[in-house]
Amino acid sequence: MMTRSDQWKFYLTVVFVLASVWTLWPTFQFYSLPPKTRQEVLQARPDLATNEAERIKLEKYVKLREKAIKLGLDLQGGMYLLLEVDTSKLGPAEAKNAVDQVRQIINNRIDQFGVAEPSIQKQGENRILIQLPGLLDRERAKSLIGQTALLEFKLVKTEEEGKAFYDRVDQYFARKLHGGAPPDSAAPDSTVHPFTSKLLASSHSEATVLRENVPIVDQMIQQLKADSSFVSDAQFSWDAHESEISGRTTRTLYVVGKEALMKGSEVASAQMRLDLDQARPGAPGVSFNLTSRGGALFGDITGSNVGRRLAIVLDGRIQSAPNIQEKIPRGQGSITGSFTEEEAQNLAIVLRSGALPAPVSIVEERTVGPSLGQDSIEKGIRAAGVGAALVVLFMLVYYRISGMVAVVALFLNILGLLACMAGFHGTLTLPGIAGIVLTIGMAVDTNVLIFERIREELRNKRTVLAAIETGYARAYRTIIDAHVTTLLSSFALMWFGTGPIRGFAITLSIGLIINLITAVGISKMIFDAWSVRRKLSSISI
Amino acid sequence: MLQILHGVNINWMARRHIAFIVSGVCVAITIASLILHGGPRYGVDFTGGSLIEILVTPPVHVDAVRSAVDRAGLAGSEIQELSRPGQFLIRAEMKAGHASPSDAIANAVRAGNAGRKVEVLRVESVGPRVGNELRGAAIKAIFFALGLILIYVGIRYDWRYSVGAVAALFHDVFITLGALSITNKEITLTVVAALLTIAGYSINDTIVVFDRIRERSKTLRREPPEKVMNVAINETLSRTVITSFTVFLTVVALFTLGGEVIHDFSFAMLVGVVFGTYSSVYVASGLALEVQLWLERAGGGGAKK
Numbered sequence: 043m044m045t046r047s048d049q050w051k052f053y054l055t056v057v058f059v060l061a062s063v064w065t066l067w068p069t070f071q072f073y074s075l076p077p078k079t080r081q082e083v084l085q086a087r088p089d090l091a092t093n094e095a096e097r098i099k100l101e102k103y104v105k106l107r108e109k110a111i112k113l114g115l116d117l118q119g120g121m122y123l124l125l126e127v128d129t130s131k132l133g134p135a136e137a138k139n140a141v142d143q144v145r146q147i148i149n150n151r152i153d154q155f156g157v158a159e160p161s162i163q164k165q166g167e168n169r170i171l172i173q174l175p176g177l178l179d180r181e182r183a184k185s186l187i188g189q190t191a192l193l194e195f196k197l198v199k200t201e202e203e204g205k206a207f208y209d210r211v212d213q214y215f216a217r218k219l220h221g222g223a224p225p226d227s228a229a230p231d232s233t234v235h236p237f238t239s240k241l242l243a244s245s246h247s248e249a250t251v252l253r254e255n256v257p258i259v260d261q262m263i264q265q266l267k268a269d270s271s272f273v274s275d276a277q278f279s280w281d282a283h284e285s286e287i288s289g290r291t292t293r294t295l296y297v298v299g300k301e302a303l304m305k306g307s308e309v310a311s312a313q314m315r316l317d318l319d320q321a322r323p324g325a326p327g328v329s330f331n332l333t334s335r336g337g338a339l340f341g342d343i344t345g346s347n348v349g350r351r352l353a354i355v356l357d358g359r360i361q362s363a364p365n366i367q368e369k370i371p372r373g374q375g376s377i378t379g380s381f382t383e384e385e386a387q388n389l390a391i392v393l394r395s396g397a398l399p400a401p402v403s404i405v406e407e408r409t410v411g412p413s414l415g416q417d418s419i420e421k422g423i424r425a426a427g428v429g430a431a432l433v434v435l436f437m438l439v440y441y442r443i444s445g446m447v448a449v450v451a452l453f454l455n456i457l458g459l460l461a462c463m464a465g466f467h468g469t470l471t472l473p474g475i476a477g478i479v480l481t482i483g484m485a486v487d488t489n490v491l492i493f494e495r496i497r498e499e500l501r502n503k504r505t506v507l508a509a510i511e512t513g514y515a516r517a518y519r520t521i522i523d524a525h526v527t528t529l530l531s532s533f534a535l536m537w538f539g540t541g542p543i544r545g546f547a548i549t550l551s552i553g554l555i556i557n558l559i560t561a562v563g564i565s566k567m568i569f570d571a572w573s574v575r576r577k578l579s580s581i582s583i
Numbered sequence: 584m585l586q587i588l589h590g591v592n593i594n595w596m597a598r599r600h601i602a603f604i605v606s607g608v609c610v611a612i613t614i615a616s617l618i619l620h621g622g623p624r625y626g627v628d629f630t631g632g633s634l635i636e637i638l639v640t641p642p643v644h645v646d647a648v649r650s651a652v653d654r655a656g657l658a659g660s661e662i663q664e665l666s667r668p669g670q671f672l673i674r675a676e677m678k679a680g681h682a683s684p685s686d687a688i689a690n691a692v693r694a695g696n697a698g699r700k701v702e703v704l705r706v707e708s709v710g711p712r713v714g715n716e717l718r719g720a721a722i723k724a725i726f727f728a729l730g731l732i733l734i735y736v737g738i739r740y741d742w743r744y745s746v747g748a749v750a751a752l753f754h755d756v757f758i759t760l761g762a763l764s765i766t767n768k769e770i771t772l773t774v775v776a777a778l779l780t781i782a783g784y785s786i787n788d789t790i791v792v793f794d795r796i797r798e799r800s801k802t803l804r805r806e807p808p809e810k811v812m813n814v815a816i817n818e819t820l821s822r823t824v825i826t827s828f829t830v831f832l833t834v835v836a837l838f839t840l841g842g843e844v845i846h847d848f849s850f851a852m853l854v855g856v857v858f859g860t861y862s863s864v865y866v867a868s869g870l871a872l873e874v875q876l877w878l879e880r881a882g883g884g885g886a887k888k
Binding site for chain 1: 585586589636638682683685686689702703704705706707708709710712713717720721723724725727728729731732735736739772773775776779780782783784786787790791794798818819821822825826828829830832833834835836837839840841842844845848849
C-alpha cells in the first residue's frame with residue numbers, strides 16, 4: 043500500500059520523467075541524424091529557399107535546431123568576438139545611438155555572409171558581443187565585421203592646388219624645425235623642404251613614397267592633422283595599395299579635398315564583378331548603383347568636374363582615382379583596385395549594409411577551429427562517460443541494490459539537467475560538461491551521506507524501516523547545508539563570471555537543484571516503496 | 584556488506600600538530616614558489632595578449648615557426664611545441680588599440696612555409712583592458728563566493744567553526760595555487776572556476792564533519808571536545824573517503840581523457856580534492872579545537888580568580 047503522499051510523489055516522478063523525455067526528444071532526434079544531414083540542419087536558412095517544398099523542409103530543420111541542445115563554440119568550433127565601439131568623437135546622444143546602429147549594420151553584414159544562428163548582442167555601454175558558430179574563415183569574417191566601410195567621393199586637387207598645399211606644408215614643418223623663423227635659402231634641401239624631401243617623386247597632386255619612408259611621412263601627416271592652427275581645404279590621403287616602381291615598393295600619396303562630395307550612404311546596391319577593368323579582364327572589382335538622390339548628385343558632381351580626377355575613398359584610403367571623362371547621369375559607378383575576389387565580395391557586402399557610424403576595434407577574440415572542437419567534444423564526452431561509469435560501478439559494488447537506487451536517481455538527475463538545458467535553449471560547452479561531471483560528484487555524495495547514515499543506524503540495531511527514516515532525516519540537514527554552500531558559490535560565478543565560467547556555474551546550479559529532488563525525494567520514494575511493500579527485515583545496502 | 588573504514592578509532596586530534604606542520608610546509612612551499620615565479624602566472628585571459636594554436640602539415644621544426652614569427656615583428660613571442668607533431672602554441676603580446684597579432688602570426692607562418700597547410704586550431708586574443716576587467720571580475724567572484732559561504736557557515740554554526748572552515752578553505756585553494764605555480768601552469772578563467780569548485784567541495788566536506796561534531800557534542804556532553812571531534816571524524820570517515828574517492832574517479836577521468844582544453848582545470852581539481860579531503864579532517868577541526876581550547880584556557884583563568 044502506498045500512502046497518499048507517496049502516491050503523489052510517484053505521479054510527480056512520472057510527470058518529471060515524461061516531461062524530461064519529451065523535452066529531450068528533439069535533441070535525441072538531432073544527434074541521431076547522420077552527420078551530413080545534421081550539418082544541413084545547422085546551416086538551414088528558410089529565407090534562402092528556392093521553392094516552397096524546400097522552404098517547408100528548412101523551416102522544420104530550424105524548429106528542430108531550436109529545440110535541440112546546441113553545442114557551444116568551444117565544442118562545435120566557431121568564433122567569439124567582443125567589439126568596442128569608439129564613441130569618443132561623438133556627442134552623448136549620437137554615442138548612444140551609434141552602438142545600436144553598429145549592431146544593426148553588423149547584423150546585416152553577417153546576414154549576407156551566410157552564417158546560420160549568429161548571435162549579436164549589445165554588452166554594456168559600448169560593446170558588442172558576436173558569436174558565430176561553425177564559421178570557417180575567421181580572417182574574412184573579421185575584416186567583414188571590423189571594417190568601418192566609410193565610402194567617400196573626393197576630388198583630387200589639381201597640380202597647382204597641390205603645389206600650393208605642398209609649399210604650405212613644407213613651410214609649416216620648416217618653421218617647426220627652426221623655432222618659428224623661416225630658414226635661410228642656402229640651407230640643405232631637407233631643412234627647406236622637410237616634407238617634400240621625403241618623397242620619391244611628386245606631380246603635386248600625387249606623390250610616390252618609398253615603403254621605408256611611409257611611417258615617417260605618415261607621422262608628419264598625423265601631426266598636421268592634429269594641429270588645429272593649420273587650416274586648409276585640402277588633405278593628404280594614402281593609396282590603399284602598394285605598387286612597384288623600378289623594383290622598389292612604394293605607396294602613392296594623394297592631395298584631395300577635405301570635404302567629401304558624396305558619401306556611401308547614397309549607395310543603393312553593390313555587386314562584385316570581374317569585368318570592370320578593361321586593362322585587366324577578370325580582375326575583381328565592385329560595381330554599385332546609387333539611390334535616385336545620389337544619382338542626381340553624382341550627375342552634378344561629374345558634370346561640373348569633367349577632366350578632373352575623382353578619388354574613391356574607403357575608410358580614409360584611396361581605392362582608385364579615375365579621370366572624369368564625362369557627366370555620369372545614371373548613378374552607376376565602380377571601384378577597381380588590386381582586390382582579391384574575396385575582398386571584392388566583402389567590399390560589396392559592406393557597401394550594401396552601410397558604413398559604421400563610429401570605428402570599432404576587436405578587444406577580445408576566441409576562435410576554436412572545427413577540428414579542435416570535434417576533438418574536444420569527443421574527448422569531453424568520453425571522459426564524462428568513463429567518469430560516470432566508474433562511479434556507477436563503484437556504487438553498485440559497494441552498496442549493491444541500494445547502489446542501484448542511487449544510480450537510478452543519478453540517471454534521473456542527468457536526464458532532468460539535460461531537459462532543463464533543452465527547455466531553456468541552453469548551449470552545452472566544455473566547462474558545462476565539467477559542471478555536469480561535478481554534479482555527478484555531488485549527487486553521489488548525497489547518496490553516500492544517506493547510505494552511510496542508514497548503515498550506522500542499522501548497526502545501532504534499528505529496524506530497516508526506522509533506519510531508513512532516521513538515516514534520511516539526519517543526512518538531510520547536512521545535504522542541505524552542503525548544497526546551499528556550493529550553490530552560493532556558483533551564484534557568485536554566474537553573477538560575475540563571463541562566458542565559459544558562467545556556463546559551468548549554470549549547469550552546476552541546475553544540477554544541484556535537481557539533485558535535491560532526485561537524490562533525496564525520488565530515491566526516498568523508491569526506498570519506501572521497496573521496504574514497506576516487502577516488509578523487509580534486512581536491506582541490501 | 585562491503586565496508587571500508589568502519590569502526591575505526593583513530594585519535595586524530597592528538598596528532599593535529601603533525602598536520603599543522605605538514606600544512607605549514609605545504610603553504611611555505613607555495614609561498615616560495617610564488618616568490619620564485621614572481622606571483623601566479625596569469626594567462627592571456629587576465630594579462631591580455633594573444634594565444635594562437637596552429638597545425639602545420641606536413642610538420643615542420645619549431646625553428647621554422649620561430650623565424651616566421653620573428654619576421655612578422657613579434658620576436659618576443661613564446662613558442663611551444665605541443666605533443667602532436669606540427670602543432671604549436673604561440674603566445675604574443677597584444678597592445679592596446681592594436682589589432683590582435685594572431686592574423687599576422689598565421690600569415691607569417693603561412694608565408695614562411697609555402698607548400699604546407701597551416702590550420703588555425705584556436706585563437707584567444709584578449710585586449711589589455713578587457714584582461715584587466717576579467718581579472719577584476721574573477722577576483723570579485725572569488726571574494727563574493729567566499730563571503731557568502733562565510734556568512735552562511737557563520738549563521739548555521741558557531742563562529743569558532745567559521746575560523747576553522749575558512750582556514751581550511753584558504754588552505755586548499757592556496758596549496759592548489761602553489762601546485763599550479765610549481766608546475767608553471769597558467770591561471771585562466773577555467774582554472775579560476777576550478778579553484779572555486781575546490782572551495783565549494785572543501786566547505787562541503789568541512790560542513791559534513793562539523794555537522795557531526797555538533798550532533799555529537801549534544802550526546803557526548805561530558806566528554807572533552809577533543810574526544811567529541813575524534814568520534815565525529817571517525818564516524819564520518821567512511822563517507823569522507825568514499826565521496827572523495829568517487830569525485831577523484833571522475834576528476835581522474837577528466838584529467839586523463841578530457842583533452843588539453845580541460846587539462847588545467849582537471850589538474851587543479853585533482854590537487855584540490857586530495858588536499859580538501861585531508862584538510863576537512865585535520866585543518867578545519869584541528870583549528871576549531873585550538874580555538875576552543877584557547878577559549879577554555881582564557882575562561883578557566885578567569886574562573887580561578
